[in-house]
Amino acid sequence: MISKKHKVLVANRGEIAMRIVQACRRLGLDFACVYTREDHASGHAALARELGGESRLFRVSSYHDANEILSVADHAKATAIHPGYGFFAEDFRFARRVTERAHPLVFIGPSWRIIRSLGDKINTKRLARSLSIPTVPGSDRPVYDELEAEEIAETLFAFQAEQGVENSVVLVKASAGGGGMGIEEIHDIDQFKTVYRRVRNYAKRQFHDEGVLIEQRIFDFNHLEVQIVADRTGSGIMHFGTRNCSVQSTGRQKRIEVAPGFRPEEIHYAFDAKKVMDDIVSFSLAMAREVGYDNVGTWEWIVSPMGQPFLMEVNTRIQVENGVSAAISRIKGAGGVDIIAEQIRLALGDSLGYDQNDITFAGVGIEYRIIAEDPANRFTPWVGRIDRFTAPGREWLKFHSHIPQDAAYLIPTEYDPNLALAIVWGRDLAEAKARGISFLDDMVLAGEDQTGASLKSNVAFLRDKTAALLHF
Amino acid sequence: MIDVKSVLEEIKAAPYEEIEIKAPHTGVVTFEVKETGVRAVAPSGAYLEKPGTLLASITRERNVKPLHAMVSGEVATIHLEHSGAFVEAGTPLLVLRHYLTKDEVVAAILRRVLHLFCAPERAKYYFIPSVDIKVKAGGCRAVTVKPGMELFIVSRMKREKPLAYDGPEGIIYAVYFQHDDNVEAGQALIGVCPENQTGLIQDVVNRVHSDWEERN
Numbered sequence: 001m002i003s004k005k006h007k008v009l010v011a012n013r014g015e016i017a018m019r020i021v022q023a024c025r026r027l028g029l030d031f032a033c034v035y036t037r038e039d040h041a042s043g044h045a046a047l048a049r050e051l052g053g054e055s056r057l058f059r060v061s062s063y064h065d066a067n068e069i070l071s072v073a074d075h076a077k078a079t080a081i082h083p084g085y086g087f088f089a090e091d092f093r094f095a096r097r098v099t100e101r102a103h104p105l106v107f108i109g110p111s112w113r114i115i116r117s118l119g120d121k122i123n124t125k126r127l128a129r130s131l132s133i134p135t136v137p138g139s140d141r142p143v144y145d146e147l148e149a150e151e152i153a154e155t156l157f158a159f160q161a162e163q164g165v166e167n168s169v170v171l172v173k174a175s176a177g178g179g180g181m182g183i184e185e186i187h188d189i190d191q192f193k194t195v196y197r198r199v200r201n202y203a204k205r206q207f208h209d210e211g212v213l214i215e216q217r218i219f220d221f222n223h224l225e226v227q228i229v230a231d232r233t234g235s236g237i238m239h240f241g242t243r244n245c246s247v248q249s250t251g252r253q254k255r256i257e258v259a260p261g262f263r264p265e266e267i268h269y270a271f272d273a274k275k276v277m278d279d280i281v282s283f284s285l286a287m288a289r290e291v292g293y294d295n296v297g298t299w300e301w302i303v304s305p306m307g308q309p310f311l312m313e314v315n316t317r318i319q320v321e322n323g324v325s326a327a328i329s330r331i332k333g334a335g336g337v338d339i340i341a342e343q344i345r346l347a348l349g350d351s352l353g354y355d356q357n358d359i360t361f362a363g364v365g366i367e368y369r370i371i372a373e374d375p376a377n378r379f380t381p382w383v384g385r386i387d388r389f390t391a392p393g394r395e396w397l398k399f400h401s402h403i404p405q406d407a408a409y410l411i412p413t414e415y416d417p418n419l420a421l422a423i424v425w426g427r428d429l430a431e432a433k434a435r436g437i438s439f440l441d442d443m444v445l446a447g448e449d450q451t452g453a454s455l456k457s458n459v460a461f462l463r464d465k466t467a468a469l470l471h472f
Numbered sequence: 473m474i475d476v477k478s479v480l481e482e483i484k485a486a487p488y489e490e491i492e493i494k495a496p497h498t499g500v501v502t503f504e505v506k507e508t509g510v511r512a513v514a515p516s517g518a519y520l521e522k523p524g525t526l527l528a529s530i531t532r533e534r535n536v537k538p539l540h541a542m543v544s545g546e547v548a549t550i551h552l553e554h555s556g557a558f559v560e561a562g563t564p565l566l567v568l569r570h571y572l573t574k575d576e577v578v579a580a581i582l583r584r585v586l587h588l589f590c591a592p593e594r595a596k597y598y599f600i601p602s603v604d605i606k607v608k609a610g611g612c613r614a615v616t617v618k619p620g621m622e623l624f625i626v627s628r629m630k631r632e633k634p635l636a637y638d639g640p641e642g643i644i645y646a647v648y649f650q651h652d653d654n655v656e657a658g659q660a661l662i663g664v665c666p667e668n669q670t671g672l673i674q675d676v677v678n679r680v681h682s683d684w685e686e687r688n
Contacts, residue, residue, distance in 0.1 A: 037562055059560035061497040068497045068561070071532035075558045381629040383593070413594050413628050413654065450593060450657055
């Protein structure tokens with residue numbers, strides 16, 4: 001049992017901050033929250049006030065100022081910091097500073113050494129290859145030599161042909177670029193030289209670095225994840241199953257997650273879907289054991305149309321979509337699993353208290369990310385005022401939102417316009433999808449921008465994509 | 473047409489600006505100025521290398537951040553109740569009464585004379601690269617704008633889009649936004665001087681320089 005004397009500083013915002021506060025309450029732990037000027041109306045600030053009063057809430061200039069976060073932690077007499085996701089969640093320097101400063105605190109996440117080791121994508125690929133785990137093909141460092149680059153491109157075209165990809169595409173990217181700058185596609189190796197030279201020259205002009213990355217463009221693949229949960233004893237490393245995160249925006253940001261990753265009971269696949277899920281789980285566990293993983297983490301995979309999995313990366317933190325895995329998980333037969341609470345409990349030194357045989361799965365979970373954006377216009381964020389936002393109360397639904405339901409809310413332009421996460425559970429995929437559609441139909445979401453134009457959201461996109469969930 | 477004389481009289485009635493100095497971030501506050509009425513001076517030196525009067529400091533994680541006066545003036549209010557206490561970001565600490573300089577008075581009047589091109593939405597604004605180069609090299613007055621000319625990059629939530637200028641042709645006389653700062657919708661981005669207004673602007677400058685007495 002963990003000491004109830006712990007106090008957790010929640011170093012994040014929005015719905016994840018709210019879920020961390022709720023998990024702390026569930027564990028009987030005290031908490032403190034931070035908020036910025038732009039987030040004064042956010043639900044996480046309101047929840048902190050409601051559950052702990054003004055003394056649990058501190059205004060900061062930024063969620064990304066380590067000095068400030070730590071000074072608030074000291075002032076609030078916190079003993080642990082939960083970074084949530086984003087901001088400091090995968091910053092090993094921050095994790096190291098938290099645990100090694102004069103007044104050390106618990107970092108609720110893996111040890112800084114693990115974050116450093118698995119946060120390096122090249123290192124992760126090397127580790128995976130040393131364990132004979134397949135990884136996404138492509139250059140794992142900037143390439144400066146044209147012949148070497150062409151050779152990698154040829155390998156990638158050959159690989160896609162092997163995997164049954166009809167329209168193979170290889171990406172040529174300026175390695176120092178970002179935000180979509182300096183990226184071109186090639187559909188044929190004959191195009192390679194011209195495109196490579198153009199991108200290389202562009203990179204040299206714009207970024208003063210002519211390094212280029214050669215990668216595979218992922219079209220006809222499914223994106224799966226394995227949820228790992230481990231304690232700090234070194235022996236308790238378990239999994240909470242797989243998720244399918246293939247429904248994404250044009251910018252490759254996830255919009256719907258489904259657990260489990262495939263559903264061979266209801267859908268016919270061209271490969272042995274159960275074996276694929278078993279394989280990625282055992283590969284993920286093998287890597288976690290190899291590095292002595294000690295908190296929650298996600299192993300991200302792509303699966304080809306032929307059913308071949310490849311490791312993409314490891315996320316050494318809690319993910320947005322942890323709740324959809326929790327929705328289908330049972331520990332010793334009991335539902336109501338809270339992976340965030342597990343994360344906190346394990347980081348504070350508790351042992352798991354169960355083994356893999358105690359974890360079972362039931363039904364199907366679907367998580368919808370409800371976002372103010374315009375899917376018809378490359379998912380451009382929408383900014384304005386939310387006037388009404390209510391979700392129907394259903395026993396099969398979990399709804400996480402920082403948008404106040406009793407007052408109008410102006411979306412701050414400083415952060416992404418994520419409005420809510422809705423997690424629907426059903427006994428099978430058909431029921432989960434029917435409930436998902438029912439939820440989306442019954443949810444009320446309205447608002448307008450400065451010009452009086454109506455709110456734009458991705459609800460219709462989510463509804464459209466529900467029909468084909470888990471089909472491959 | 474603006475009546476420069478009456479605007480000047482209006483400004484003379486309250487010839488100062490009250491600047492509230494807030495905690496830039498959380499931390500423990502120490503006041504260096506202990507009473508109201510103390511005169512603070514702005515940064516000085518050929519390169520503004522000499523900092524202004526040290527008003528207070530704020531410490532977090534053993535890092536001390538000095539809060540220097542950025543403009544000259546006198547301390548009108550001090551929140552000494554925060555002395556030695558932990559404060560949150562944005563907590564008001566002092567109010568500095570800053571008496572307007574000739575240049576500031578000119579700028580204030582020009583805001584009423586120039587054509588103001590305002591931000592259509594809350595976002596960060598940047599000049600497009602070709603204009604930015606001209607502004608950096610020769611100052612904003614080296615740039616002539618025309619209606620429909622692509623002038624800004626609007627950045628919001630990591631997405632960017634172009635914004636064209638809409639208004640009379642003229643030179644950019646003043647820039648009202650800071651690099652990387654959010655600009656509220658309706659706030660002026662630039663002040664443009666149409667060619668037929670240059671005489672009026674020169675009149676404003678001359679009159680202020682002859683009539684305004686600086687107090688700082």
